[in-house]
Amino acid sequence: MTRISNKYNDSCIKIFEILKLLFSDSATYERVLEIIDSGKDEKLTAAVVLNKYLNTLKVFGINVEKRGNKYELVKSPYKIDFEKPDLESLKLLMSTAQYISSSKSRDIVEQFLKMLFLRLNDADKVYLNNVKCGCSTDLSFYYKQFKDQIDICEKLCVEKQKIEISYSDTKGCVNTLIGIPIELKYQNRKICFSMQSAGIIHDIPINKINSVNQLPNIIASYNSVITVVFRLKKRLAKSYKLKDGEYIQNIEKDGSIIVVNKGEDIDKLIARFIRYQNNCEVISPKFFKEKLLETLSKMIARYKN
Amino acid sequence: MKEFIKNKTVTYNLMSFTGFKALILFSLLSEAPRSYEEIKSYFLNHPYLKEKISLDTLRVYLTSMKRVGCVVKRERINGVSKYSIVSNPFSLEVTEEQIKTLVKLYKIVVKSIDIRELYSIEHFIMKLRKSIKNPETLDYFNKYSLLRGVDLDLLQNLISAVDKNEQIMLEYNSPTSGIKDVELITKKFEIKNDKIYLRGITLEYKPSGAFLLNRILKIKTVKIVPEKIDLKPMVVGVEYYGDLKGLNLQDGMKIISQEDGKALLELTSTNEFLLRQCILEMVDNARIVYPESYKKQFVQNLKEIESGYSDD
Numbered sequence A: 001m002t003r004i005s006n007k008y009n010d011s012c013i014k015i016f017e018i019l020k021l022l023f024s025d026s027a028t029y030e031r032v033l034e035i036i037d038s039g040k041d042e043k044l045t046a047a048v049v050l051n052k053y054l055n056t057l058k059v060f061g062i063n064v065e066k067r068g069n070k071y072e073l074v075k076s077p078y079k080i081d082f083e084k085p086d087l088e089s090l091k092l093l094m095s096t097a098q099y100i101s102s103s104k105s106r107d108i109v110e111q112f113l114k115m116l117f118l119r120l121n122d123a124d125k126v127y128l129n130n131v132k133c134g135c136s137t138d139l140s141f142y143y144k145q146f147k148d149q150i151d152i153c154e155k156l157c158v159e160k161q162k163i164e165i166s167y168s169d170t171k172g173c174v175n176t177l178i179g180i181p182i183e184l185k186y187q188n189r190k191i192c193f194s195m196q197s198a199g200i201i202h203d204i205p206i207n208k209i210n211s212v213n214q215l216p217n218i219i220a221s222y223n224s225v226i227t228v229v230f231r232l233k234k235r236l237a238k239s240y241k242l243k244d245g246e247y248i249q250n251i252e253k254d255g256s257i258i259v260v261n262k263g264e265d266i267d268k269l270i271a272r273f274i275r276y277q278n279n280c281e282v283i284s285p286k287f288f289k290e291k292l293l294e295t296l297s298k299m300i301a302r303y304k305n
Numbered sequence B: 001m002k003e004f005i006k007n008k009t010v011t012y013n014l015m016s017f018t019g020f021k022a023l024i025l026f027s028l029l030s031e032a033p034r035s036y037e038e039i040k041s042y043f044l045n046h047p048y049l050k051e052k053i054s055l056d057t058l059r060v061y062l063t064s065m066k067r068v069g070c071v072v073k074r075e076r077i078n079g080v081s082k083y084s085i086v087s088n089p090f091s092l093e094v095t096e097e098q099i100k101t102l103v104k105l106y107k108i109v110v111k112s113i114d115i116r117e118l119y120s121i122e123h124f125i126m127k128l129r130k131s132i133k134n135p136e137t138l139d140y141f142n143k144y145s146l147l148r149g150v151d152l153d154l155l156q157n158l159i160s161a162v163d164k165n166e167q168i169m170l171e172y173n174s175p176t177s178g179i180k181d182v183e184l185i186t187k188k189f190e191i192k193n194d195k196i197y198l199r200g201i202t203l204e205y206k207p208s209g210a211f212l213l214n215r216i217l218k219i220k221t222v223k224i225v226p227e228k229i230d231l232k233p234m235v236v237g238v239e240y241y242g243d244l245k246g247l248n249l250q251d252g253m254k255i256i257s258q259e260d261g262k263a264l265l266e267l268t269s270t271n272e273f274l275l276r277q278c279i280l281e282m283v284d285n286a287r288i289v290y291p292e293s294y295k296k297q298f299v300q301n302l303k304e305i306e307s308g309y310s311d312d
Helices: A010-023 A029-038 A044-059 A084-097 A104-116 A122-130 A140-159 A234-239 A266-275 A284-301 B001-007 B017-031 B036-045 B053-065 B096-110 B115-131 B135-144 B150-163 B273-282 B292-310
Strands: A065-067 A070-075 A160-168 A174-185 A191-198 A200-205 A210-216 A225-233 A244-251 A257-262 A280-284 B071-077 B082-088 B168-173 B178-190 B193-202 B208-212 B216-223 B233-239 B254-257 B264-269 B288-289
Touching: A010 A029, A010 A044, A010 A070, A010 B053, A029 A044, A029 A070, A044 A065, A044 B017, A070 B082, A084 A104, A084 A122, A084 B096, A084 B115, A104 B096, A140 A160, A140 A174, A140 A191, A140 A210, A160 A191, A174 A200, A174 B264, A200 A266, A210 B071, A266 A284, A266 B273, A280 A284, A280 B292, A284 B292, B017 B036, B017 B082, B036 B053, B036 B082, B053 B071, B053 B208, B096 B115, B096 B135, B096 B208, B115 B135, B115 B150, B150 B178, B150 B216, B178 B208, B254 B288, B264 B273, B273 B292, B288 B292
Parallel strands: none
Antiparallel strands: A065 A070, A160 A174, A160 A210, A174 A191, A191 A200, A225 A257, A225 A280, A244 A257, B071 B082, B168 B178, B168 B216, B178 B193, B193 B208, B233 B264, B233 B288, B254 B264
């Protein structure tokens, strides 16, 4: 550890400590006075000294305003130098935050943006406020069309009670499941409510949910989710990109890989394996292999008439 | 302060002169490494300061800055000892919770945006990484980035080539045949199943090809005026039995008619592989209607997949 000499300058320390508070958005009047007041000064004297430091910052080009009980940084020379496409990306992420129903997540984004704003130059702030969401696709349908459903599903995920859900599947048949709510997944202009029923993950598009009832049972612990183990061969093994919740268990001599998948929607996994054609082989569980064969038989049966 | 605004003279009474000098020094050393002589000269010529700074005073300032969390570096550059501030306590610090929420937002938008926007988000994160106190926190974003492992400069050149539909020669690391040259007329980027493909017409065999972006190593040559190639696309009619609202209508896919709980879709593509993938993705909700030869070939393919699973 580098030794720091004992000789230091008190005013220098104080001005930087005030700046530190300002950059962390925590410069309340009391905390700033704590820095100024070394214990011997009267409160009135401390306030005068504080004014001197604020003047110093202003002369240097750092503007500070008192809003309520807090000092806030209005202008500072210490900036992050973003380019316009960076700011457009930031705007895209900012506007997407409104689609998140969880108020905790929104607060986290707001806090991050506040800290970032303190470090933007004036021109960037103006650009960011005026630029339209840089997204090529209008994502507002997420929020506007499904706002109520999103709110309900987010609430279910937080409350951790068992649920009984009725929904229509891709063929329009009504199904009922009892299980555990997990999370909302945003997939390719589709929002799915992910739940676990008997160890199997189901991603149900929220517009397909007919009804959800909360059951009195509180989920003490999550049951383990069924894992699917499969082998990928040939060129697919070389170019495969692991998905969320997957890992490679083994690489075989011929270059094939054994992948373990946990937590993917069972129907999506089947469709994925069928797309892999002969480059994929399911190792376990047996019921999954049977379900995959059943789907393949149904596909072939479409042509038997 | 009024006095300062009026005559632009800094007085000891209205401000902390020492604090001001500390800020000047901080600013100087944050910009670039400076020698004692350079600092002294700057202080002497500064319109408000107009005074020398002794080496001892400079050391006291540097010590004070270290105390508040600045990292001061001293190095010899061209035989002269220079000081610089390599990090300071005012930099942004991104918390783990914040980056996780940003990734949550990224996941929402990532499948609905185009390659340019993906590039911009990546660039924004890269900029942020250079400007924050704890860049390692952003490693979490890398885990989910669709552009992980992609050279951003190369991507920018590829985007420019696609915009102009240029004919380019790529060095490509093929999963089957290893590193090879591929010449193609660039058409578009396609994001499918968490992978990004560059699509175009390959010159050697003349089908439309799709190349994984993260396997493109470099652009070797660019032909501004591409060769004229007339590719005849394949048109396949598919009966679709699923819910049309849930169907992701992709490029080259259109609904011809709808009746009795099924729809007739027409899929047009110059790439047979991607066409087949698209139909397979519909699983048992699809049935090929025409052309007959393609239907037979498809059913044969399904039987082969089935027998692969029935064998063991």
